Amino acid sequence: MTPFTFTRAVDASDALTRASDVGARYFGGGTNLVDLMRETVEQPTTLIDVTGLSTTIAETTDGGLMIGAAVTNTALAEHRAVRTHYPVLSRAIVAGASAQIRNMATVGGNLLQRTRCTYFYDVEGSRCNKRQPGQGCDAIGGFNRIHAILGASPSCVATHPSDMCVALAALDALVHLSSVSGTRTLPLTELHRLPGEHPAIETMLEPGELITAIELPAMPMAARSAYRKVRDRASYAFALVSVAAALEVEDGRVKDVRLALGGVAHKPWRAFRAEAALRGGPATVAAFTAAAQVELADAQPLRDNGFKVELAKRTIAAVLADLAGVSA
Amino acid sequence: MSITVNGLPVPLPSDPRVSLLDMLREDLHLPGTKKGCNQGACGACTVLVDGQRILSCLALAVQYDGRAVMTVEGLAQGGELHPLQAAFVEHDGFQCGYCTPGQLCSAIGMAAEVKRGVPSHVTGDLSAETIALDREELRERMSGNLCRCGAHNGIVDAIFEVYAETEAAE
Ligand SMILES: Cc1cc2nc3c(=O)[nH]c(=O)nc-3n(C[C@H](O)[C@H](O)[C@H](O)COP(=O)(O)OP(=O)(O)OC[C@H]3O[C@@H](n4cnc5c(N)ncnc54)[C@H](O)[C@@H]3O)c2cc1C
Ligand code: SF4
Ligand code: FES
Ligand code: FES
Numbered sequence: 450m451t452p453f454t455f456t457r458a459v460d461a462s463d464a465l466t467r468a469s470d471v472g473a474r475y476f477g478g479g480t481n482l483v484d485l486m487r488e489t490v491e492q493p494t495t496l497i498d499v500t501g502l503s504t505t506i507a508e509t510t511d512g513g514l515m516i517g518a519a520v521t522n523t524a525l526a527e528h529r530a531v532r533t534h535y536p537v538l539s540r541a542i543v544a545g546a547s548a549q550i551r552n553m554a555t556v557g558g559n560l561l562q563r564t565r566c567t568y569f570y571d572v573e574g575s576r577c578n579k580r581q582p583g584q585g586c587d588a589i590g591g592f593n594r595i596h597a598i599l600g601a602s603p604s605c606v607a608t609h610p611s612d613m614c615v616a617l618a619a620l621d622a623l624v625h626l627s628s629v630s631g632t633r634t635l636p637l638t639e640l641h642r643l644p645g646e647h648p649a650i651e652t653m654l655e656p657g658e659l660i661t662a663i664e665l666p667a668m669p670m671a672a673r674s675a676y677r678k679v680r681d682r683a684s685y686a687f688a689l690v691s692v693a694a695a696l697e698v699e700d701g702r703v704k705d706v707r708l709a710l711g712g713v714a715h716k717p718w719r720a721f722r723a724e725a726a727l728r729g730g731p732a733t734v735a736a737f738t739a740a741a742q743v744e745l746a747d748a749q750p751l752r753d754n755g756f757k758v759e760l761a762k763r764t765i766a767a768v769l770a771d772l773a774g775v776s777a
Numbered sequence: 778m779s780i781t782v783n784g785l786p787v788p789l790p791s792d793p794r795v796s797l798l799d800m801l802r803e804d805l806h807l808p809g810t811k812k813g814c815n816q817g818a819c820g821a822c823t824v825l826v827d828g829q830r831i832l833s834c835l836a837l838a839v840q841y842d843g844r845a846v847m848t849v850e851g852l853a854q855g856g857e858l859h860p861l862q863a864a865f866v867e868h869d870g871f872q873c874g875y876c877t878p879g880q881l882c883s884a885i886g887m888a889a890e891v892k893r894g895v896p897s898h899v900t901g902d903l904s905a906e907t908i909a910l911d912r913e914e915l916r917e918r919m920s921g922n923l924c925r926c927g928a929h930n931g932i933v934d935a936i937f938e939v940y941a942e943t944e945a946a947e
Contacts (some may be wrong), residue, residue, distance in 0.1 A: 452792060452794065453794070454793065455793035455839045455840075457842075460849035476840075478835075479835060479836060479837060479840060480817060480832070480835045483796070483835050483836070483837060484816050484817060484835060486916070487815070487816075498836075498840060499841075523890075523895060525893040526895070526896060527894065527896065532896065532903040532904060533903075533904055536903050539896060539903055540898075540903070543896055543897055543898045543900075544898050546817075546921075546923055547820065547920060547921025547922075548886070548887065548890065548897075548918055549820060549823055549830045549883065549886075549921050550817060550832060550834045550835070550885075552829045552830060552831055552832050552886075552919070553832065553836065580936050597835045653899065683917075683920075684898060684916075684917055685920045685921055697862065750892075754893065755778065
């Protein structure tokens with residue numbers, strides 16, 4: 450590990466002041482950053498511990514929830530209001546990592562965790578445009594079973610590994626940000642970027658910008674929501690494909706729907722096209738399957754991950770069928 | 778800057794790069810906590826911080842300034858094994874023993890989570906106030922602790938004996 454200094458921020462404005470240093474990085478639970486620093490993928494010169502930021506989960510005036518950036522993944526998953534009003538979020542969190550890691554990990558860190566592409570981690574042996582812009586991408590011609598099928602580029606085919614973010618994308622979550630020039634909010638679906646020509650730039654954050662909270666708008670339909678994760682073993686593994694969905698059916702028709710996919714792209718993938726195809730239509734397995742086709746129509750599988758296309762379609766149809774109470 | 782380890786205050790390392798795991802093993806000569814993968818994938822390094830189970834390999838020691846760490850060395854009291862340690866012996870909950878300290882600390886943290894009502898991936902009803910620790914719940918909740926000897930059946934039996942009963946009796 451490259452030497453660094455470790456400091457602790459007492460609150461958001463203190464964190465921003467400390468972050469003026471060029472080599473400074475915020476530090477949540479450390480479960481991703483410590484690993485990346487040990488592998489020298491990341492070499493910050495200053496770490497700013499931001500676990501002193503808000504750890505509260507509070508109801509907002511319009512009936513939603515405001516979740517502090519330092520809330521742990523466990524605390525969010527176990528919160529009564531989340532379990533009742535946004536079960537997809539509890540489900541997504543407990544489907545991720547292990548209990549020990551969820552106890553350490555923060556909301557802010559989960560959002561900004563980096564890809565698990567093995568070439569990205571392999572500093573000595575592999576070329577990676579994300580780690581070293583312009584170097585090339587060894588995943589494209591290499592082992593790419595876990596890589597992206599949607600929205601990738603000739604520069605990078607990595608996926609965003611978070612489960613929690615997939616649920617947040619489906620729930621219309623807003624990310625509250627703070628920087629020296631002020632505060633702003635971004636929809637979670639617009640926080641992460643597609644790789645394009647600059648895969649090293651992963652989010653819309655300005656340098657030094659801090660995540661202070663996540664806001665969930667009130668969404669009564671989310672009381673009926675679900676998360677399904679398909680992985681190589683039953684527990685403690687990243688998603689090959691995952692689906693977060695909320696569904697409202699009235700008189701056999703889809704009144705409203707939210708759908709997002711994980712494990713398929715460089716960002717949590719909100720399935721806007723499938724949602725549009727579903728709204729107002731029949732709540733049948735045939736319609737769910739057709740909507741999944743629409744979403745995956747532009748999928749571009751690589752050498753090893755063609756299976757993800759069919760897997761994503763089937764998982765979408767199965768989750769929606771479950772929520773609608775119709776058999777697949 | 779100091780933390781307590783098994784009840785005793787100890788100074789933190791001056792180099793912030795030192796992981797909590799290396800501090801325990803190298804600086805404090807408490808080798809009970811094991812280094813398996815050093816990257817969060819095996820659970821051998823599990824310790825309790827203020828009663829919560831965490832992975833000491835992914836933790837910087839300085840992060841835990843002011844907190845109370847408990848390792849496997851702190852479980853036995855007055856020469857008596859912790860009931861969970863005794864159950865591991867009783868049920869053959871280990872072969873080589875390398876994963877055992879992590880399994881023990883993890884199980885103690887897990888029992889507290891169940892008591893608090895923290896849901897797991899296999900919990901059927903998220904709205905339930907209490908969660909019964911059946912074998913399926915136990916296996917899922919302990920999935921962050923691998924055992925390369927395959928002693929899982931004994932591990933599950935030992936933990937089940939100590940904690941399933943107490944939860945049910947609540
Ligand atoms: C073995 C293993 C298995 C895992 N399996 C899964 C899985 O199945 N599913 C899953 O979703 N995840 C999984 N994870 C990843 C885990 O969820 C993340 O490591 C964790 O959520 C990161 O949170 P953290 O607080 O520890 O982040 P840190 O490591 O502290 O930080 C991560 C990044 O976020 C930045 N950051 C932190 N807080 C803020 C803030 N407030 N504002 C701005 N930037 C900030 C940091 O600068 C850093 O770049 C796994 C991890 C491991 C080690
Ligand atoms: S897929 Fe992206 S992260 Fe992986 S090697 Fe290629 S450029 Fe790097
Ligand atoms: S040594 Fe920490 S999880 Fe393997
Ligand atoms: S007893 Fe040998 S690793 Fe578990």
